[in-house]
Structure formats: structure tokens, C-alpha cells
Amino acid sequence: MDLLVKDGHVYEDGNVVRADVGVRDGRIAEVAEAGDIGDADRVVDASGSLVLPGMVNAHTHASMTLLRGYADDLPLQTWLEDHIWRVEAHLTPEDIRVGAELAVVEMIKSGTTAFADMYFEMDKVADVVDEAGLRARLGYGIITVGKDDEEARDELREGVEFARDYDGTADGRVRTMVTPHAPYTCDDETLRESAEEARDMDVPLHIHLSETAQEVDDCVENEGVRPPEYLDSLGVFDGDEEDSGTEAYVAHGVHLNTDDIELLASKDVGVAHCPSANMKLASGVAPVTALLDAGVTVGIGTDGPASNNTLDMFKEARHAALVAKTRENDASVVSAREALDAATRGGAELLGLDAGVIEEGRPADLVVVDLDAPHLTPKHDLVSHAVYAANGADVKTTVVDGEVLMDDGVVETMDEERVVAEAEETARELVERAEADEVIDG
């Protein structure tokens, strides 16, 4: 074996079993009774610890780490228009790179092994993913609102070219997608063509959908139908016929009625549920129970770290379980197991990855959670602990593609200290530039 994760409590097929996990050529070669796998080039001691599939962050904007805590406690439109967009206008490619580096270090440290990212300057993000050793599904956020026809075509071209050029890079760890930002920020021609291009390249299409009540109202007023029906009328939800795992999926899906949910289910369109961001921006709570009941694949995302404000998927799984119970007035919905599965295999399915499960033949993307802590004692139910009691900070080892990215809390692929220091300085300078510009404008 290349790697042996030895003698952990392994979450396998919904249960926790004491086992060794052997890894060869980046894949899980064997899940065996503890003690059964003898030798390996590298051994990670997981005795007494919990071994989980790595968390899959199904929706984020990684480089927005630079704006973490910059503007809080504001309604979505004020937050976006008066604060975030004004600073984002000053982002350089180098800023994007630095912000992505901070994000990947945070993700590795908190047990995320794959993430879906939609932002700008995605070649920089792809390079950072390569360097970090993570897995990702990346897309350029196509926005055509306020642009003329030629600019809109350029925007679509940028998204398509990135998806074409970078898919399968970083030894296959970087996959791409076509990501028109939202129904209300892209014209219908761009939405239609984005879907065609995604089908042609056999990559997913990913888009924000029905995040706020206002968005739904505006769509009904402007298009005569609700957002899901509008996108469907443009062919956005038409995946290829072979069920290749690269169907379209949407982020948020907060304001979905029964018809919307049926439409998503019938078109095999999954939802990346972002509970913290939806709560923090007062957008609402997605109908996750109804989505699961309808057979829609649900993953979990942090959304950008400016609206969360972390990339901690353990925190997010906890929120997913708690807000669903509150929404449905039923403590039994979205159990710890369902939340954990959504945060791992659910996200992997949305991203069209065969990771997210600890099973022979799957990619070796897994994390080791240190259970030797007061808040994880006693050990009545380790799945409960993973969702209700653990934080990302309890992760001690992160493995992607069979490579150890962090062990004993030490990130091996990145220089954490350098990344943190550079991000601190870059963020300060970014905000200074943006605020100086405001003064001049004002």
C-alpha cells in the first residue's frame, strides 16, 4: 500500500466500524478489519479517531476570504451593492490567487477535500488547487447584466474557454463547469448557450437559483414564470442523456415551491444548500426535507466566506440539520447521518465526482477527526459527534487522492504561515485601494 490509515473508527456505508483503510494509486484499495493491513509506505495512526470521507463544499467563492468580516449584518442587496461589489471591482488576479490560497489552507485544516468554486480569474484558482493538492470543480462566474452583446459574448467565451482549458488538469483533480452567475445576472441567450456548451464539454452547469424572495418576484414579473421554470425553458436543466453525473445543479434553492421541487427532481437537478449564508443574509431556509423526499440530490456549501464567515463544513452540516428541524417543526428530519451524507457524498454527486464515500475503488479523499477532546466525550454515537459536536478544528489529517495534505494539524502542501501573512496584507491593501477610490468618487 502507498498509505495506511490505521485502526480508526471508519464511517462506511452509514455505519461506523473499526477498520484499516489501505490506499494505492490514489484510490481506496481495501477497507479491512483493524490490524489486517500490514505494510505501507506511509502510515497515519487513526486509533481512537474517526475516519470520514472528506467534506465536499458544494458552493463557495473561495477568494472572498479576503473580505471575511468586511461587511456584516446587512441585507443582501446593500451588502452586495454598497460593499462587496465596490471592493470586488478592485480585485487583481494576484488578489484572487492570495485569497484562494487562504481558502485552500482553511479547507485543508477543516477537513474539506473537494469544493466547487464560482468566481473570477479562475486560472489562478486552478493553480492554487493544483499546488494545495485539493480536488475542485471550478467555473468562471459569467455575468452579462449591464454589458452589450459583444461584451456578453466575451463573457460567455471566457467561461467556456476556462472550462475547456482547465478540465482534467492538476493530475485530474481540477475539473471544471460552466457557471452563469444567476438567472437575473445573465441574458437568456447566454443562459441557453452556457447549457449547450456544458453539454458539449460534458461538464456540469452550476448557477445560483431562487436565493431570495425578491429574485422570485422579479422573475415572475419579468419572465412570467418562476426562476426554475424560466431556466428550464432555456434548456439549462437539460443534461446529457447518458446520466453521466454532470447534470446541472443550483446553489441556494431557498424559495422553491412544490412545482419547483418537482421540476428539479424530474430534471435530476441537485441543490447546494448553504444554510449559514442564507440565514446570515436573511434570505430564508431552503426546503431541504421536501427536496430529499422528492429525490433531489442535496449537497452542502458554505457560500463565500464573506457571507458565512468560514469555510468550515462541519459547522455547515450542523446548521443544515438544525435549521431543517426548525423549518419543519420536526426534530426527526435531517438526522446527523443525513446531514453528514449531504456534506460528503451528496456534494460529491453534485460535483460529478465518485468521491464522498469510503469504499474500495473510490478516490482516497478522507479525513481523520481527533476524538480525544472533552467536547467529543463520551463516544455514544460518533456520527452525532461529527455533526453536532465537532468543528473543522478537530480534523487532524486530510488526505486527497491518496496524498496526505495535512497530518497532526500541520499542512504539508502549503506554507500556512506565509499564506496567512500574505492574505492579511493583501486584504488590507485591497480595502485601502477601494476606500481611497470611494473618497475620490465621492
Place this chain on the structure above:
Amino acid sequence: MDLLVKDGHVYEDGNVVRADVGVRDGRIAEVAEAGDIGDADRVVDASGSLVLPGMVNAHTHASMTLLRGYADDLPLQTWLEDHIWRVEAHLTPEDIRVGAELAVVEMIKSGTTAFADMYFEMDKVADVVDEAGLRARLGYGIITVGKDDEEARDELREGVEFARDYDGTADGRVRTMVTPHAPYTCDDETLRESAEEARDMDVPLHIHLSETAQEVDDCVENEGVRPPEYLDSLGVFDGDEEDSGTEAYVAHGVHLNTDDIELLASKDVGVAHCPSANMKLASGVAPVTALLDAGVTVGIGTDGPASNNTLDMFKEARHAALVAKTRENDASVVSAREALDAATRGGAELLGLDAGVIEEGRPADLVVVDLDAPHLTPKHDLVSHAVYAANGADVKTTVVDGEVLMDDGVVETMDEERVVAEAEETARELVERAEADEVIDG
């Protein structure tokens, strides 16, 4: 000075300032410009870190750590009656002691400096608080339902005697209260007398109130009025006339209408808001914004670790901010500052302590949060970080009454390893006893 917390970013009066905090005789002697306080018997280096008043957990049942993760994803009544109460029937005084030890270690590690506890065998809990060095307001949970008159009198007597005998012990760090469990678990005579006894002893009365819709419905049916009015008719909310800071306060307050809120405000009755437990048990979301608007003091509690499932007050402050925004459909309500204040000074006010604020003359109950982490970078707004991005795990130093209980993550007053191991074994044996008994009963 006895202690110098040197060169931190100090949360003082709603702002963060770079300062030294000097401590003498257990109290904050000076908050001075960084570098101004020269000498001290012990120095805690807080440079680059955030210095906050310690978290005050305004409502918990500490020894329920032993049942963390034992029964999740169940409605409140099933959870209580079929699981929790059955195991609790087997709790020994020694179990309570061990569970409390686990709780105090978890609290010290996650930055809680004071807590309010309502449970059984409270002399054991008081001893553990003494040993740990924490501050607490403790009460014996009086329950008379299903008991005859004499048993009910014994129950009240136990509560009153504990409150009388233990108030001011542990060098004044242990204070007590009279804690009838709830309107629906105590007869009206016991409720009335509990309030009289609390006034006589000048300690707070603390009680669960309006946690579920069912509780409100039952009260209206049985008593003809809603729970707050029922308690008020029994004199439960009549504090002493001198506003001594030992008024009654309630836990939960989820189902409160406008009249209820006005009543609480007029009687100066505060609310310990427990967002995680209320969400996890699908009880609902307390109207915190309306309470704050009405001038009601709001603190934050974790509730027992079997319904949370941690004692992490940072997590709880985050939830308080997020659920309020969702409930009110307004991202601006319960800002990071308001959530932090509720989790510190709000709780301290409920407990009748003059802690909860970093200010000269206040008890030196404070914590140092390590900011040198990817998820706390960049440092645009440290209060935002405290609430939206930090976990209890980011706390490196905990100080109570001027004594360092933890530094650099190492608990100095308790043997963490011994406590965790003992709790693990005690919890396993407890559940085995309870489940063996079930089999015999069945």
C-alpha cells in the same frame, strides 16, 4: 499586578482597542495603553490576540455531558420520556460529579468563565466548580409533579437548603439560585414558595418557561392563562424592591407573544436564549429582537449538552445572530456586537454577577482568543470574527477571578486526560445500567 494580559486587542465598551489588562486581587485593576503596565507576577502574552470578557453560559445542565450524543434527532417529549429520563433515573451522585468535571473542562477550554446550572446533586457540582476555578450560579432543579405533598415539601426544602448552604462558597465563585424546574413540573404552592425563599435569600429564581407550543397550550387549558401570566400570578416574577440584580430569569422563552414580552419587561425578568437546543428539539426560535427592543435582558445558554451537543458559547452566539436574522427576515438584527454582548454581559446580568465586561473594578474573568489562524484572517473586524468565524477551540487562555485556568490550551486546574477517561467510562457504565434495567422491565 498579580497578572498582566499583555498587548491584546481588547474588547472594551463595544470597541476593540490595543491594550494591556492588569489584574490585582481577582479584579481588573487597569486597562492601559499597550506597553504601559510594566510588571506582574504572571504575564499572559496576548499580542496579536483578541481579549474578550469570558463567555457566560446562562442556562445549562452540565452533568448531562454524560448523555452527549446518546439520543438525537427525536422530538422533545420522546427524547425526554423514552430516553433521557430513563437514563437519568440511574444517575448516581458520583456520575453527576464526573459529568460536571467533563463539563467544566470543556467550558474552560472553550472560553466560558461562568455558567448557570440547574440539575441534581448540586453539592457535587459546587465542589467541581470550586476545584475548576470557574464561576457559577447553581440551583437544584425542583420537580414536584407525581409527588405527594410531603415529597413536594422535601423537594422544595432540598432546593432551598442547597441555595442557602452553598451561596458564596468557593471563595465567592459559587453563587446559588432557587430553580423550580418549570411551570408544568411544579405545583403552584411550590412555585410560590420558591419565589419567597429566593427573595428571602436574595438569590435569583430561574425556571424553564414557554419552551414549546405544547407547554403554552397546556397551560392555557389547565390554568386559563399563558405561562408567564401564570407564574406572575404566583409571585414568581416579584423580585425584591432594591433591584439587587437577583431578579427572576427564565430559560428558553421561545413561545412568547407581545403581552408575554411586556410582562417580562415590566417585571425585569430576563431570558436565557438557547438557540441550538431550541432548533435541535424543533421547539422554535425565541423572539430575541422583540425582547431586546422591549428592554428585556437577554443572555445566551447552551442548554444541556445532550440537546446541543456542546458547551461552546462561541457556536451559540453565532446561532443567536443567525436565527434572529432568519426569524425576522432582516439581516441587520442581532448584530455580531449584540450577540457577543448577550453571550457575555447579558448572561452576567441574568446571573447577577458584575462580570461580563472588561473594565476597571470588574472581576477579572476574561479569555484570550488566538487570531493566528486561516479562518480568522484577515482582521477586518475582530468582533465579527468572534461571533461568525471563531470557535471555542480558538481560545488559548481562560482567566477567572484573576486566576489562569488555562494557558496555551493547557488546563491548569484540572487533569484533562483523567477527566476525559473517567467520563468515558462512567457514561458507558451508566448507559449499560439503564439499558440492562430496561431489559428486565421489558
